[in-house]
Amino acid sequence: xxxxxxxxxxxxxxxxxxxxxxxxxxxxxxxxxxxxxxxxxxxxxxxxxxxxxxxxxxxxxxxxxxxxxxxxxxxxxxxxxxxxxxxxxxxxxxxxxxxxxxxxxxxxxxxxxxxxxxxxxxxxxxxxxxxxxxxxxxxxxxxxxxxxxxxxxxxxxxxxxxxxxxxxxxxxxxxxxxxxxxxxxxxxxxxxxxxxxxxxxxxxxxxxxxxxxxxxxxxxxxxxxxxxxxxxxxxxxxxxxxxxxxxxxxxxxxxxxxxxxxxxxxxxxxxxxxxxxxxxxxxxxxxxxxxxxxxxxxxxxxxxxxxxxxxxxxxxxxxxxxxxxxxxxxxxxxxxxxxxxxxxxxxxxxxxxxxxxxxxxxxxxxxxxxxxxxxxxxxxxxxxxxxxxxxxxxxxxxxxxxxxxxxxxxxxxxxxxxxxxxxxxxxxxxxxxxxxxxxxxxxxxxxxxxxxxxxxxxxxxxxxxxxxxxxxxxxxxxxxxxxxxxxxxxxxxxxxxxxxxxxxxxxxxxxx
Amino acid sequence: xxxxxxxxxxxxxxxxxxxxxxxxxxxxxxxxxxxxxxxxxxxxxxxxxxxxxxxxxxxxxxxxxxxxxxxxxxxxxxxxxxxxxxxxxxxxxxxxxxxxxxxxxxxxxxxxxxxxxxxxxxxxxxxxxxxxxxxxxxxxxxxxxxxxxxxxxxxxxxxxxxxxxxxxxxxxxxxxx
Numbered sequence: 159x160x161x162x163x164x165x166x167x168x169x170x171x172x173x174x175x176x177x178x179x180x181x182x183x184x185x186x187x188x189x190x191x192x193x194x195x196x197x198x199x200x201x202x203x204x205x206x207x208x209x210x211x212x213x214x215x216x217x218x219x220x221x222x223x224x225x226x227x228x229x230x231x232x233x234x235x236x237x238x239x240x241x242x243x244x245x246x247x248x249x250x251x252x253x254x255x256x257x258x259x260x261x262x263x264x265x266x267x268x269x270x271x272x273x274x275x276x277x278x279x280x281x282x283x284x285x286x287x288x289x290x291x292x293x294x295x296x297x298x299x300x301x302x303x304x305x306x307x308x309x310x311x312x313x314x315x316x317x318x319x320x321x322x323x324x325x326x327x328x329x330x331x332x333x334x335x336x337x338x339x340x341x342x343x344x345x346x347x348x349x350x351x352x353x354x355x356x357x358x359x360x361x362x363x364x365x366x367x368x369x370x371x372x373x374x375x376x377x378x379x380x381x382x383x384x385x386x387x388x389x390x391x392x393x394x395x396x397x398x399x400x401x402x403x404x405x406x407x408x409x410x411x412x413x414x415x416x417x418x419x420x421x422x423x424x425x426x427x428x429x430x431x432x433x434x435x436x437x438x439x440x441x442x443x444x445x446x447x448x449x450x451x452x453x454x455x456x457x458x459x460x461x462x463x464x465x466x467x468x469x470x471x472x473x474x475x476x477x478x479x480x481x482x483x484x485x486x487x488x489x490x491x492x493x494x495x496x497x498x499x500x501x502x503x504x505x506x507x508x509x510x511x512x513x514x515x516x517x518x519x520x521x522x523x524x525x526x527x528x529x530x531x532x533x534x535x536x537x538x539x540x541x542x543x544x545x546x547x548x549x550x551x552x553x554x555x556x557x558x559x560x561x562x563x564x565x566x567x568x569x570x571x572x573x574x575x576x577x578x579x580x581x582x583x584x585x586x587x588x589x590x591x592x593x594x595x596x597x598x599x600x601x602x603x604x605x606x607x608x609x610x611x612x613x614x615x616x617x618x619x620x621x622x623x624x625x626x627x628x629x630x631x632x633x634x635x636x637x638x639x640x641x642x643x644x645x646x647x648x649x650x651x652x653x654x655x656x657x658x659x660x661x662x663x664x665x666x667x668x669x670x
Numbered sequence: 671x672x673x674x675x676x677x678x679x680x681x682x683x684x685x686x687x688x689x690x691x692x693x694x695x696x697x698x699x700x701x702x703x704x705x706x707x708x709x710x711x712x713x714x715x716x717x718x719x720x721x722x723x724x725x726x727x728x729x730x731x732x733x734x735x736x737x738x739x740x741x742x743x744x745x746x747x748x749x750x751x752x753x754x755x756x757x758x759x760x761x762x763x764x765x766x767x768x769x770x771x772x773x774x775x776x777x778x779x780x781x782x783x784x785x786x787x788x789x790x791x792x793x794x795x796x797x798x799x800x801x802x803x804x805x806x807x808x809x810x811x812x813x814x815x816x817x818x819x820x821x822x823x824x825x826x827x828x829x830x831x832x833x834x835x836x837x838x839x840x841x842x843x844x845x846x847x
Contacts, residue, residue, distance in 0.1 A: 453749060458708060621765050624756040658757070669762040 163347050165477040166468045169484065170346030173465070174339050176489055177379050178228045180496040181255075182335060184552065185229025186326050186503060189236045190319035195545030198240045198305045204546075205237070205246055208300075212246045213286040213293075220253025220285075221262075221278075223549070224556040226379045227255035227411045228335045232326035234417070241302030244422060245289035248430060252285045252409045259557050261380035263564070263609050265387065266618075273391065273449045274384075277401055280441045284405055288433045296426050307524040311538045318523045321510065327500065328507020338413030341375035345466045354463035358390065358399040360456050365396035366442035370435060373406035374415065376466055383408035386462040388605065392630060393457040398446030405438045457634075487595065564610040567666040574603045578659055581633075582652045590640045597633050604629050604662075611666060625665045629658040712743045717754040717768075717809040721802045723747055724775070728795060741783055748775045751802075758809035768805065771798045 192201045204219070206212030225233065234251045257265075257278060265274035293299070309318040326332070354372070358365040378386065383404050390400045418427040469484065470477045510519065564570075581596035604626045612618045632655045639647040714720035727744050755768040778795050781787040 453753075455708075455710070455713075619762075620752075620769065621756070621762050624752060628753065628757050661759070665762065 159472055162468070162470050162472055162474055162477045165481045166346045166470060167343045169469050169481040170465075171339050171343035172485060173488070174342050174377050176493050176497055177382065178226055178335075178339070178377070179493075179500045181224065181226035181229040181379060183229070183496050183500055183503070184223070185225045185232050186323040186331075187319070188223060188225065188549070188552070189232035189326055189331075190321075190323040191545045191548050192233065192236045192240070193306065193322045194309060194315060194318040195541040195548060197308065197541055197545075198302075200542035200545065201237070201240055202242060205242055205250070208243055212243065213249045213289045214282075216246045216250035216289070217253040217282055217285050220250050220255075221257050222259070222553045223254055224258040224260070224380075224552065225254045227251075227377065227409060227414060228338050230254045231334045231338075231413060231417060232323075232331040235326070235331055238301065238421060239303040240305075241300045243293055244296060244299030244426070245293035248292070248418070249285040249289035251414060252288075252405075252434075253281060255380060255408050256281050256383075256404060258380045259553070260560050260563060261384040263560055263613060264381065264384045264605065266609075266612060273387070273397060273400070273445075276445060276449060277387075277404055280401060280445065281405060281409075283441065284434065284437050288430065288437055291433055292426075292430055295429060296422075299422060299426065306520065308541065309523050311541075314523045315541065318520070320506075321519055321523065324503050324507035324510055326507065327503040328505070328509070328511050332504065332507070334413040334417045336413070337416050338377055338411035341412030342377040342466065345372065345375055346468055349467040351468040351471050352464060353467050355459040355461065357463070358395045358460060359458060360394045360396050360450055362396060366398035366402050366439060366446060369396075369399040369402040370406065370439060370442075372463075372466065373402050374410050375412050376403070376407040377411045378403070378408045380408060385602075385605070389460055389462040391451050392454065392627070392634075393460045393462075394451050394454040395460050395462075396446055397449035397451075398442035398444075401442045401445055402438055405441075406434075410434075560609075560613060564606050564613055566614060567607055567611050567670070570603055570607040570610050571663050571666065574600065574607065574659065574662075577603055578655070582655060585636060585640055585648055585652055588643075588645075590643075593640050594637060597637050601630055601633050604633075607662070607666060611670065615670065621669070622665055625658070625662050629655065629662055632658055710746065712746065713750060714747060714754060717751075717758045717760070718806045720747055720751055720754050721799065721806055724802070725799050728799070741779065745776070745779050748772055748779060751775075755805075755809065759811040760805060760809050764805050764808060768802065771802060774798055 196204065204215070206215040220230075230251050233254070234247050237247045237250065262274065262278070265271070265277075309315045349372070357368045362368075386403060386407075387400045390403075391397070415427070415431070418430060422430070470480060474480060565573075577596055577600045581593055581600050584590075584592035584596055608618055608623065608626050611622060632651060636648065636651040636655060639651055712723075714723050724744070724747055727740070727747070731740070731744075749772070751772045752765070752769050755765050760768065774794065775798055778787060778791045778798075781791055
């Protein structure tokens with residue numbers, strides 16, 4: 159049993175780190191840009207200074223930037239040092255991980271797209287409402303550190319961004335991020351495998367409350383949270399619990415809670431958490447019935463939260479080998495690049511923080527004049543403009559990334575055909591492990607098909623939605639029959655899935 | 671103890687205490703976690719079946735006041751129509767016709783529930799069902815095509831074991847997709 163618990167912890171920690179690494183990298187870069195390019199005045203202006211619209215601007219910026227609740231930590235540490243009000247910082251910290259362009263698009267193709275718009279609106283109420291009340295209660299929450307001297311234009315200014323990011327990666331920000339990761343890994347130790355499958359059924363009035371109890375230590379990237387919402391709506395689980403998952407699961411983690419405590423003290427942090435939990439629960443119960451998907455047959459369970467529970471049953475044999483095999487199979491090579499970059503930045507940061515505690519590198523970057531005389535056609539672009547361009551570039555890159563991540567339907571259908579052959583072949587060959595693995599990928603491609611079509615047509619008809627939904631429902635039934643090892647049912651479902659795939663192709667290629 | 675460590679330990683302990691009640695239950699082996707999707711008994715097998723059910727259940731209602739359960743089942747079948755039609759060979763325009771008819775039938779049932787259904791509603795129901803019945807042959811077009819293909823002597827010896835591309839025999843158009 160102890161072996162199962164240790165490997166569960168390690169597996170969940172590593173899985174979360176791999177999922178978070180691109181978003182943490184984005185957060186480190188944004189923190190460096192705020193510090194070295196934008197500077198204090200421009201950043202404060204971007205966040206609306208201390209005006210009434212600062213909370214709204216913080217929410218808007220958070221919605222656009224591709225950052226998760228761990229990646230936001232270095233950013234809010236910079237914002238804190240710049241003297242922004244606590245409410246604004248915490249509003250940004252909550253809003254940034256909830257949505258990004260990629261996840262919003264994904265969400266709009268769910269069976270209940272209105273739910274995503276409602277959730278976005280509710281998140282606005284949560285962050286602005288709680289932020290406003292908190293700022294009223296504690297008007298003197300801001301605190302500023304001395305502004306670092308500017309670095310002159312050129313390579314040194316770019317290097318200064320890297321140094322700032324590295325200091326965060328190898329410093330206290332890394333500790334807070336680690337606490338967040340430990341929180342979600344601890345869930346994987348404490349919660350037995352599959353123990354949340356019935357916790358958020360649509361007819362359970364306690365579902366939002368149960369979700370609140372586990373959502374704070376939960377860590378979910380914006381995309382993961384959105385796909386979990388999709389699974390919840392597919393199973394007709396509680397929409398209120400889904401909202402809690404988004405607001406607290408994606409928006410908070412233990413690292414953030416701990417940072418808040420360190421910065422604002424127990425009383426202020428407890429007030430924020432109390433207000434937050436109160437408003438989130440109120441909204442969750444408010445949307446629970448109106449957003450319930452009545453057209454869907456309730457499934458009495460969900461697999462959406464299996465990843466927060468123990469990955470193995472207590473009778474698992476050799477969990478170490480199982481964990482390594484699972485990691486190897488579930489991690490694509492593409493996911494390793496951001497992880498490697500994060501590792502390099504972390505190493506650089508550790509070296510800097512260990513051997514240059516007094517900031518000699520920064521002083522050299524700030525003080526040494528450029529020796530090269532500027533050429534006639536050289537134009538010195540002010541830092542804030544470059545910073546603004548970099549931030550807009552980050553948003554534009556994530557939008558462009560949507561088109562690569564969600565290819566056109568014809569390409570997706572080609573991929574689906576390959577995956578279908580693998581999944582159904584494994585199902586017929588009595589290979590449950592392979593079949594389950596490929597069915598999950600097949601399910602994911604069916605969502606990409608919808609988003610890819612939506613991105614290119616800017617609409618997705620009910621007809622196309624229901625065709626994709628039927629395929630997913632059949633895939634899930636197939637997964638269950640594979641678990642039950644009912645050979646006859648498996649054969650029938652293989653045939654049904656195959657027919658649905660054919661109809662899906664006709665719908666998305668010939669009937670768009 | 672460092673001031674950084676003490677709150678950290680407190681947060682972690684609080685988190686563990688907060689989530690530990692949820693950790694007391696749950697399946698503990700691979701064998702006792704099997705899940706089911708419960709399919710209601712009155713859910714029709716397909717679109718054709720649903721249309722038949724709508725007609726027969728409506729007729730059996732007659733002029734008597736309908737019981738809540740029977741009306742609820744009728745409502746369920748109407749609500750399932752778009753899904754069952756989408757799980758058939760109907761084309762987009764035909765499916766949209768089904769979707770429109772579903773809305774019309776839902777309206778009639780809600781008036782029936784409130785006791786405000788009129789003779790015109792009964793007439794509209796009959797017309798709507800007649801419209802759906804016209805779609806039934808197309809809903810099963812592929813299977814019927816397959817049956818015809820299966821009757822051709824050249825194909826009679828084919829292996830009828832299911833394949834990853836569907837239950838045998840699979841028409842060429844489908845296997846190429």
